[in-house]
Amino acid sequence: MTRGQNLTINGSGNYPGGQYDKISIRGDGTINTDVECSAFHIFGTSEALENLKTGSVKVFGEAEVKGNMESEEMLIMGTMAVGGRAALKKMKILGTLDVGENLTGDEANIKGTISVGGDVEYETFESSGGFEIKGLLNADKINISLRFGQSFAEEIGGGMITVKKKSNSFLPFGKETGMLTAKVIEGDIVYLENTKADIVRGKKVKIGTGCQIGTVEYTNELTQDQSSTIKTKTKTNL
Amino acid sequence: MSEDLISKKDLLDLAGISYGQLYRWKRKDLIPEDWFIRKSTFTGQETFFPKVKILERINKIQMMKENLSLDELADMFSPNIADLQLEKDELIKRNIVSKTVIDYYLEIEKGGPEFNFSRILEVYVLEKLLQSGEINLDEGKMLIQVLLDNKSLIKQKSAELVITRKLGVSSCFLIINTESFHFERGTKIVAQLSLMACMEEIKSKLL
Numbered sequence: 001m002t003r004g005q006n007l008t009i010n011g012s013g014n015y016p017g018g019q020y021d022k023i024s025i026r027g028d029g030t031i032n033t034d035v036e037c038s039a040f041h042i043f044g045t046s047e048a049l050e051n052l053k054t055g056s057v058k059v060f061g062e063a064e065v066k067g068n069m070e071s072e073e074m075l076i077m078g079t080m081a082v083g084g085r086a087a088l089k090k091m092k093i094l095g096t097l098d099v100g101e102n103l104t105g106d107e108a109n110i111k112g113t114i115s116v117g118g119d120v121e122y123e124t125f126e127s128s129g130g131f132e133i134k135g136l137l138n139a140d141k142i143n144i145s146l147r148f149g150q151s152f153a154e155e156i157g158g159g160m161i162t163v164k165k166k167s168n169s170f171l172p173f174g175k176e177t178g179m180l181t182a183k184v185i186e187g188d189i190v191y192l193e194n195t196k197a198d199i200v201r202g203k204k205v206k207i208g209t210g211c212q213i214g215t216v217e218y219t220n221e222l223t224q225d226q227s228s229t230i231k232t233k234t235k236t237n238l
Numbered sequence: 239m240s241e242d243l244i245s246k247k248d249l250l251d252l253a254g255i256s257y258g259q260l261y262r263w264k265r266k267d268l269i270p271e272d273w274f275i276r277k278s279t280f281t282g283q284e285t286f287f288p289k290v291k292i293l294e295r296i297n298k299i300q301m302m303k304e305n306l307s308l309d310e311l312a313d314m315f316s317p318n319i320a321d322l323q324l325e326k327d328e329l330i331k332r333n334i335v336s337k338t339v340i341d342y343y344l345e346i347e348k349g350g351p352e353f354n355f356s357r358i359l360e361v362y363v364l365e366k367l368l369q370s371g372e373i374n375l376d377e378g379k380m381l382i383q384v385l386l387d388n389k390s391l392i393k394q395k396s397a398e399l400v401i402t403r404k405l406g407v408s409s410c411f412l413i414i415n416t417e418s419f420h421f422e423r424g425t426k427i428v429a430q431l432s433l434m435a436c437m438e439e440i441k442s443k444l445l
Contacts, residue, residue, distance in 0.1 A: 104265075121265045138261050155283075159258025184283050186246075188258045199283060201247070202257065217247070236247060 007037075017050065025061075040071075042078070051084075059095070076112070085118075093129070102135070113149075120153075127151070128166065130178065142187070146178030146194050153182045161187035161202075165194040165210065177210075243275065244289040253296045266308045268299055324358060326351040334358065334443055335365040342375065346382050355440075356392065360385045362440050363399065363431060372429040373401055377408050384410045392433055401429045 004019040009029035017033035024041040038055040051067035057074040068084040074091040081098040102118035110127040119135035128145035133153040145166040165177040186201045193208035205218045211228035275286045400411045404425045
């Protein structure tokens with residue numbers, strides 16, 4: 001990436017966009033136009049009124065990008081909101097992330113929560129937090145641990161899909177575990193727990209405890225836990 | 239929409255691919271988003287595809303994925319080929335153009351031996367029309383001039399190239415996004431070429 005100047009805002013400031021090397025905002029900063037930088041560190045509050053393109057992002061405070069965003073590596077401990085599309089190659093979310101349109105990348109690790117207005121496309125998608133996806137969650141490996149709350153996706157599709165419940169180890173009171181709701185789940189190997197879905201399609205489908213499934217369409221094998229309900233099961237030939 | 243549709247299940251069955259593969263190809267943009275047609279059926283929600291298009295595409299992917307990575311394949315299917323650069327010798331070696339034509343092109347255009355996609359397209363169109371004997375060298379010169387002058391237009395729109403002759407005088411038109419065109423009597427259309435189709439041809443030749 002081109003080496004420009006650093007931009008540091010301690011206190012509050014309003015700056016134009018452009019190319020920078022490192023941007024760090026410790027107070028309250030606003031960037032008015034498109035901005036490109038190698039690192040973007042937010043400890044306070046920041047707002048980019050247009051697009052942001054960067055190498056690495058760290059957000060400990062609050063960050064908002066009104067347009068589209070692109071980054072190689074991202075760590076969010078605070079909150080981040082992107083109005084448009086977001087291409088985040090490798091992301092780790094311990095706080096919250098809000099994306100207005102589609103979210104794409106290679107590796108997603110979610111321990112906090114994300115909410116996405118469009119589709120989500122990753123190679124590996126791991127979540128032990130919560131998510132709300134209005135479109136399709138598409139990843140080769142999908143690993144979901146349900147710890148708390150409601151997770152939702154309109155559709156889930158991929159190669160290997162695993163959904164497991166996980167009890168809260170450090171909050172002993174309340175035996176509550178999370179729940180996943182989706183309309184359609186499609187994968188080659190599918191394992192589900194605590195899931196509500198209208199349709200599940202797959203080669204090898206395993207329905208664990210606490211599921212309510214409308215229809216399961218499978219080609220090779222289906223196993224079902226007694227505590228779960230499946231209204232109709234059909235075996236199709238491939 | 240009177241196109242023949244195929245459901246996802248039937249498609250996987252017919253093509254012998256897995257959900258994982260299909261979703262991976264979708265992620266890599268090998269299959270365009272608007273081919274995924276969601277419909278509710280009596281068994282619930284189901285995704286359909288335009289049958290002829292998707293089968294042809296899957297066939298291509300399966301044939302070529304042996305030699306190419308998925309990212310390279312994606313470049314090929316997407317219309318964005320901006321970063322393609324080829325040497326003059328490479329173009330001749332790959333049988334995209336002949337040496338005579340490329341030399342003639344360089345004589346008119348006076349550019350270097352590095353070809354980006356829009357230059358490849360120009361020289362390819364020239365090659366095609368000259369080799370088929372539809373136009374002569376002077377008309378070729380005129381044609382290149384038209385393509386060079388309108389470089390920016392060609393990139394983004396579906397453009398068509400028409401060469402006409404009347405009473406031995408020829409002219410060349412670049413037509414953007416039109417449904418049809420007509421000439422007066424006595425005008426002969428010598429050649430008509432869709433540049434979009436040419437781009438596709440080049441792409442498939444390159445890989």
